Amino acid sequence: MPIQLTVFFIIIYMLLSLTIIVQSSLIFAMLGKEWVQGKRLLPVDMILTSLGISHFCRQWASMLYNFCTYFDPNFLFWYLSVIWDFANNATFWFTSLLAVFYCVKVSSFTHPIFLWLKWRISRLVPWPLLGSLLFSCVTIIPSTIRSHTRSQIIMESSPRNSTATDRLKIFEQYVSIPQQMVTLAIPFLLFLPSTIFLMTSRSQHLQQMQDHHNTGYCISNMKAHSTALRSLAIFLVFFTTYFLTLLVSILAHLFEKRSWFWAWEAVIYTLSCIHSTSLMLSSPTLQKFLKKGH
Template sequence: MIPSPLTVFFMIIYLLESLTIILQSSLIVAVLSREWVQVKRLSPVDMILISLGICRFCQQWSSVLFNFCSYFNPGSTYRYMSVFWEYTNTLTFWLTTLLAVVYCVKISSFTHPIFLWLRWRILRLVPWMLLGSLLISCVTIIFSTVRHHSEVQLFSMMQSPGNNTVTERLMTFVKNMMISQQMVALAIPFFLFLASTVLLIVSLTQHLGQMQHHHTGHSNSSMKAHSTALRFLAFFLIVFTSYFLSIIFCTMHILWEMKSWFWAGETIIYAIVSIHSTSLMLNSPKLKKGLKVSCCGLEAA
C-alpha cells in the first residue's frame, strides 16, 4: 500500500509526537527513579507518576508497532497487538484518575467524614490502589482478547467464498461489543476523574472566595497560588476530556479498515497525550528540576 502525500505528512507528525511522548515518559521514570534511589522512598504522587510514565512508554511503543505493522502489512496476526495497547490505555486512565483522587483528597478543604478518613489513610492506600488499577486493567484485557480472537476468526471466514450474510451480522455484533466494552472500560475511570477534579475546583474556588473576602497583604501569595492551581486544573480537565472523547470517537468510527484519515486521528490523539505529559512535568517540582538539569546537560554537550 502506497500512502498519499497527506498520509505521509500525518505519519511523520505522529512519529514525532510518539518520540516526544517516549522521551517524556523516559524522563519521568529516570528522574523519579533517581529520587527513589537517593532518598529510599517515594511520595504517593511520585509513585503514581512513575507508574504512569512506565505505562505511557509501553503504550506509545505498542501504538507505533501496531499502527505501522497493520497499515503496511494488514492481516490477522497484527490484530492481537492492539490488545496490549488497550491494556495500557485502560491502565493510563485509571492511573490518571488515581492521581486526581489523591490531589482531591490531599488539597480539598472539605470536612465531610469520608474526606477526613481518606486524608488520614491515603498514604497507605495508594500502593493498594495502584495494585487495584493493574488488576482491573487485567480483567479488561480478558474481554479484549476474546473479542479480538472472534474478530480474527470472522475475518478469516469472510475471505472464504460463499454467503457471508451471517458472518457480516456477527462482525457487526463484535463491532458493537467493542464499542460497548471501550465505553464501559474508559467511562468509569473518566467519570471518577471528572468528579474528583470538579470537587477540587469547587473546594479551591470556595477557599479563594474566602481569602478575597478577608483580603490582607499577607494572603496575596496564597491567592496567586490558588489562582494558578485553578487554571492548571481547568486546563488539565480540558486536556483529559479531549483525550477521552478522541478515543471514543475513534473507537466508534475506526474499527478495522485503515482509512485515509486514520493518521490524522492518531495525530490529534497523541498531540493531546503529549500536552498532558508536558503539563504533568511542568507542575511537578521534581520533574521540572529534572527537565532543567537535562536541558542544561544538552546545552553543555
C-alpha cells in the same frame, strides 16, 4: 485524503509519539533514580511512575500496531492492540487515581469522609494501583478474543472465513466496542467529579483569601492558587477532550473509514502529549529535577 496530507500527518504522529516516549522515559528515570538512591517515593510520585510506564508501553504499541496494520493489514500484529488496550485502560485508571488523590489531599472540605480519607489515603495508594492493573487485565479479555479471531481469519483461507468475519463484526458491534466505551467511562467518571471538587475547593479558598487578606505575601499566594486553578482547568479540558476523541475513534471502527486515519491519530496524540506534559509538571520531585537542569 491527498498523499501529501497523509505523509504530513504521519510525520506529526511520529513526532508526537517520540515526544511522549521521551517524556515517559524521563518520568521513570528521574523518579526511579530517587527510588534507587534509597529515598521513599511520595504517593503522587508512585502514581506518576505508573503513568509514565503505561504511557511508554501504550505509545510503542500504538506505533507498531498502526504502522504494521496500516501498511500490511494481513500481517499478524493484531495482538499489539491488546497491549495498547491494557496500557490505555491503565492510563485512565492511574489518571483518575491521581485526580482522587489530589482532591482528597488538597481540598479544604471538612466532611467526615474527606477527613477520614485525607488521613489514610497516602498509605492506601499502592492498593488502588494494584487494583487498577488487575482491572485493566480483566477488561482486555474481549480485545484478546477479537485479536485471536482476526488472526485465525487471516491464517485460514477457507469458505467459512466469511462466516467468521460476520461473527467478528457482530462481536465488535455488540460486545467489544460497548465494553471499551464503558471501560474508559468508569475511570473518567471518577476523574471528572474529583477534578471539579478540587477546582471548587481551590476557588473557594482563593475567594476567602481575596476577601480577608491584602498583604504582599497573600497576594503572591493568591497568584499561586490562581495559577494552580488555571492548570487544573486546562488539565480537565484536555483530558476530557482526549476521552471524547477516543470514544469517537472507537465508534469509527464500525464504519472502516481509513482516509483520515493519520489525521485522527495526530489529534488523539496531540491531546495525549499535552496530558503527559501536564503530568510532568504536577510532581514536586520532577519540578526539582527540571529546575536543577536549568
